[in-house]
Amino acid sequence: MDTLFDAPETPPEPVLMSLNxxxxxxxxxxxxxxxxxxxxxxxRPTTWYVYLTAPVSRLTAVIDLDTAVLDTPRRIADIAEQVRPGNGASVLAYLEDLEQGFALPIQRVREFEGLAAAELSEMLGSFHPPQGYTLVSRHPRWRPICDRLTAAGPTRQLSLARVPGA
Structure with missing residues (x-):
């Protein structure tokens, strides 16, 4: 019989998202x-393949995100304010018309040489920066691109400690 401690850990879901x-x-x-x-x-935790928007226009990083904090806009804004004073108001304005929002804790960032938008267009036939998030598992043409991005290893990396209460 499996116990709580024997339960397999859910692997992170790979997602593709844009970031300024x-x-x-x-x-x-x-x-x-x-x-x-x-x-x-x-x-569940996610592995975020980061496409940096213009002027960079490049798939360039992988960010490991812990399981999302799902809460009211006020509570999510409080997390933003705690981590970076002055940021809570803009997060609250971004989420104010919703019942709940998401705070995705960043655990680790790895930067790679990356793939420019033109290279992605060549590989995919056409490319438009992602709006929202795209599940890599639902778009099989993205899996080899994500593998290619990470094949040479990171050029730099950073691990972030979790902020208490966030």
């Missing part, structure tokens, strides 16, 4: 410890 370069730089500076989203997967 300014927010990416805040992660590296240690000032951004969560990604805030209006919609996301609940109940």
């Amino acid at each position: 370069p300014e927010y990416y730089e805040l992660i590296w500076a240690g000032e951004k410890r969560h990604e805030f989203r209006r919609r996301y997967l609940a109940g």
Whole structure:
């Protein structure tokens, strides 16, 4: 009989999402410890393949995200404020018309040489930066691209400790 301690751990779900370069730089500076989203997967960790939007326009990083905190906009904004004072108001405005929002705790960031938008278009036939999130498992053409991104190993990496209470 399986016990709680014998239960297999759910592997992270690979997702593809865009991110503005300014927010990416805040992660590296240690000032951004969560990604805030209006919609996301609940109940499991994810591996985020990061496409940096213009002017970078490059699939360039992999971010390991812990299981999302799903809560009221006020509570999600409180997490944003705790981690980076002054950020709570913009997160609250982003989520204010929802019953709940998502705070995705960032655990580890790995940056790679990456693949430019033109290379992605060549590999896929056409490419448009992701809106929202895309499950890699539902788009099999993305799996080899994600594997190619990480094949050479990271050029830099960062692990973030979880903020208590967040």
